[in-house]
Amino acid sequence: MQRVGLTGGIGSGKTTVAKLFETLGVPVFYADSEAHRIRNRAEVSEQIVRHFGSAILSGEQIDKRKLAEVVFNDSSALQWLNNLLHPLVVEAFAEWCEVQSETHPPFVMMEAALIFEANLEHLFDKIIVVDAPEDLCVSRVMTRENISREEVLQRMSQQINPAEKIEKANLFIHNDERDSLIEQVMSIQEFLLSLQNN
Numbered sequence: 212m213q214r215v216g217l218t219g220g221i222g223s224g225k226t227t228v229a230k231l232f233e234t235l236g237v238p239v240f241y242a243d244s245e246a247h248r249i250r251n252r253a254e255v256s257e258q259i260v261r262h263f264g265s266a267i268l269s270g271e272q273i274d275k276r277k278l279a280e281v282v283f284n285d286s287s288a289l290q291w292l293n294n295l296l297h298p299l300v301v302e303a304f305a306e307w308c309e310v311q312s313e314t315h316p317p318f319v320m321m322e323a324a325l326i327f328e329a330n331l332e333h334l335f336d337k338i339i340v341v342d343a344p345e346d347l348c349v350s351r352v353m354t355r356e357n358i359s360r361e362e363v364l365q366r367m368s369q370q371i372n373p374a375e376k377i378e379k380a381n382l383f384i385h386n387d388e389r390d391s392l393i394e395q396v397m398s399i400q401e402f403l404l405s406l407q408n409n
Contacts, residue, residue, distance in 0.1 A: 213318035213403060214308065214334060218326040219341035220373050221366050222348030222355075224386040228341050229322040231396045238311045242300050242323035247275075249299045258295060263288070283366050297329045304334070317407045327371050327379055339399060340380035342373050344387055 217232070217239075219225045229239045249255055256273055267277045282289040304321055311319050323331070326338060343351075345367075352363045377383055382402070384395045 212308070212312050212316060213336040213406065215318050215320045215403065216326045216331070216335035216338040217320050217322045217341065218324060218338065218376065218380070219343075219384075219386075220348060220370055220376070221324065221363070222350075222352040223341045223343045223373075224351070224392075225322050225324065225341045228339075228384055228386065228392060228396060229320065231393055232320055232400065235396070235400055236316075237400070238316055238319045240304050240307050240319065240321045242304070242321055242325075245300050245303050246296050249296060249303070255295070255299070259292070262291060279366075283362070283369060286369065289369060293325070293329060297325075297331075301331065301334065318403050324370065327376055328369075332379070337381045337403065338379070339382040339384060340373075340376045341384045341386050342377060343385070345373075347387065 217225055217229055219228075226241070229241065233239050250259065250273065259273060259278070260268065263278070263281055267273055267281060269277070278292075282292050300323075308319060318336075321334070323329075326332060326335070332338065348367070349360055349363045352358070352366070353360060356363075382399050384392070384399070386392060
C-alpha cells in the first residue's frame, strides 16, 4: 500500500482535489481536521491555553480565529503549536493507515498543508502538490475565512514558496479553474495504480 501526500499552499484547492480522489475510491486522511480534533482533547487544549493564555478563548473553548491571530503573527508561537500537534497527527495517521491496510487499497492519501514545512516527506512514497495563482488563492481564503488580504498574505508567508514545493514534489496539479481538475486527478490516479503493476 503506497502512502501519498497531497499538499499545497493556503487557498490552492488541496481539499477540493482530495475530495475528487475520494470520489474515485481513494481513502483520504485530512490532517487539518485531525489536528482540530486533537487540539480539542482536554489534555492538549489545556497545554495550549497554559502556553497562550485565556486571550485565545471564547467562553471555555479555544477560539480558532483568536489562536490564528496569535500564531500567524509570531513564528515562534506557530512553531510551538506545530511542535505540539504534528507528532500527534503523524501518530493518528499511522494508526489510520493500519486500519485502511485491512481492506488492501492500492494507495492511501494524507491531505496536509505543511508536509514540507514539517519535514514529513519521509512518510510518503509520492507527494502531489496543488498550485494555483496567488491572487486566486488569496481571494479564496478571504472568502472562506472572512479575513483581510493582509491576513491571508501573512499566513502565506509562514509557508514554503509554491515553486519550491513543486520542485520537491513528485507530481503536480494546476488548479487555476481553467485546466480540468478531474482530468488531472484521474491521470495521477492511473499513474499511481500503474506503479502497483510494475
